[in-house]
Amino acid sequence: MRRFYLFLPLLCALSVPCKAQDFYNDTIRTVTATEEQPREHLAIDTIPSSDKYVKIVLYDDYTWEYIDEGHPVIDTAGFYEGWDPDMIHAFRGEPLSALPDSIDLLLADESHGYCAPYLAKVHSGFKFRGRRPHYGVDLPLSVGDTIRAAFDGIVRYAGTPKETGGYGNLIVIRHDNGLETYYGHLSERLVEVDEMVKAGECIGLGGSTGRSTGPHLHFETRYHGKPFDPQRVFDFENGVVRDTIFTLQKHYFNIHSHYGQTDKESKSASGNVYYKVKKGDNLGKIAKRYGTTVGALCRLNKIKSTSTLRIGQRLLVRKGTS
Numbered sequence: 001m002r003r004f005y006l007f008l009p010l011l012c013a014l015s016v017p018c019k020a021q022d023f024y025n026d027t028i029r030t031v032t033a034t035e036e037q038p039r040e041h042l043a044i045d046t047i048p049s050s051d052k053y054v055k056i057v058l059y060d061d062y063t064w065e066y067i068d069e070g071h072p073v074i075d076t077a078g079f080y081e082g083w084d085p086d087m088i089h090a091f092r093g094e095p096l097s098a099l100p101d102s103i104d105l106l107l108a109d110e111s112h113g114y115c116a117p118y119l120a121k122v123h124s125g126f127k128f129r130g131r132r133p134h135y136g137v138d139l140p141l142s143v144g145d146t147i148r149a150a151f152d153g154i155v156r157y158a159g160t161p162k163e164t165g166g167y168g169n170l171i172v173i174r175h176d177n178g179l180e181t182y183y184g185h186l187s188e189r190l191v192e193v194d195e196m197v198k199a200g201e202c203i204g205l206g207g208s209t210g211r212s213t214g215p216h217l218h219f220e221t222r223y224h225g226k227p228f229d230p231q232r233v234f235d236f237e238n239g240v241v242r243d244t245i246f247t248l249q250k251h252y253f254n255i256h257s258h259y260g261q262t263d264k265e266s267k268s269a270s271g272n273v274y275y276k277v278k279k280g281d282n283l284g285k286i287a288k289r290y291g292t293t294v295g296a297l298c299r300l301n302k303i304k305s306t307s308t309l310r311i312g313q314r315l316l317v318r319k320g321t322s
């Protein structure tokens, strides 16, 4: 550890707020390095440096030293796979069949911290909501509340996507455990693309931008661009991970598979969507409502386009993904 002596006027100058970089520029030229000596003095202040993992500690004998808090260990092998800062979802076009049936992901240990992005009771979960799949959890909040990074990682996307409507102001972080986390509807972003973040670091402020009916955080967990229920990872009310090692099963990517189901239930969730025929319905109307065609509905239900629909009849309108 290098130790430096400061001149008194410089120390006074340090008591006024200044950016870490200014601190370097103003002082580095005038300090004198000395031999390592046993520490006998009290720390009086801690100042950030240009590296957020390194702090400068000032002692009451006008000396200072760098304290390296330890950079997160990021295994870069495969870390940047499918990386595209212009694309909202990574690994675009990769089929589900390319993934293993099950994979163990490290969520936390002594050197890998974690943090629930926001503490709240889940308002709306991972499921089909009306006609639209909801690929995350909604956590109600007040505009301006602090949103934190779930794990150490690097910001892959920061912006307001136009082509993937709904997210509003969005941050996507790639983590060294292979997961990506999404933070949507933010009122403000506090990190940039390619910025390294630590678990628990404030990355943005809660808001209601995009397709949102009130202030909340839309939080997603994805692996290879594919979403699964974030409640499998976090207990959002208590701010803890369910386990330090998470076994991600392929069938978790089914929108009908969510936390709290037994694995058997989760696997058997077919994902099929049915519609109950009402008075005044016809195949054309139903097809339009579900964004499909009369021909596709007929094939799914093994009926003819001229078939008469009965009120109360169950029609398969979308086939599940599993």
Ligand SMILES: [Zn+2]
Pocket: 134, 136, 137, 138, 217, 218, 219
């Ligand atoms: Zn949402």
